[in-house]
Amino acid sequence: MGWNPGRGQLAALKAGLFALALVPMVQLVWRALAEALGANPVEAVQRSTGWWALFFLLATLAVTPLRRWTGLGWLPGWRRMLGLYAFFYAAAHFTTYAWLDVWFDPEAILKDVVKRPFITVGFAALVIMIPLALTSTRGMQRRLGRRWRSLHSAVYAAGILGVLHFWWLVKRDIREPLAFGAVLAVLLGARLLARRTAKGSPQAAPENK
């Protein structure tokens, strides 16, 4: 079932997606150089990088359910790239905060992590994402075997903490964190449903994440 492009087409699609995922960062650098980030440039960079980190995290989580619903067997080939983009934007997000908000002062970072709940959960999400990014290679996947899958299911925790972080920091208009939360709830629901179905059928093939 589904659309089955050839190898060349798939490689071109993946390269296109890779380039597209870089656009928000290129645009941000461009606007920074042109001094067109508005009245609060630090906040503009923090908001953009945070938003895209969460977007790519949810896109990574969407791969397996989308593969199941559409029958597009090649979709999982995009998961690692999407996950690494989530980490890329999250790392840029944290770097902007550490650099421009607290001037790489470890004491100030620790104080924020302890005292500001929205930073606590953002930090926790980032800490979870680090080992996932480090073990995302095929070699690590082979070396860790079954443990790799358990480790990588922590991506859901990172998603929940990311949404909570966003929810906590908005003051009035909660529409965007609500939308991210709704998408995450659908993706988590789809995973739980697939697990229950797989448990109920003895022949079911093991699912990826």
Ligand code: HEM
């Ligand atoms: C140590 C880790 C982190 C710190 C210190 C941090 C800090 C911040 C700060 C200061 C803001 C801007 C608040 C404002 O509007 O003034 C922000 C916004 C945001 N962060 Fe984080 N964050 C962290 C990790 C993360 C991670 C891992 C994600 C995603 C997975 C994330 C997603 C977001 C989102 C979605 C926003 C709001 C963007 C918007 O307003 O459109 N953050 N964060």
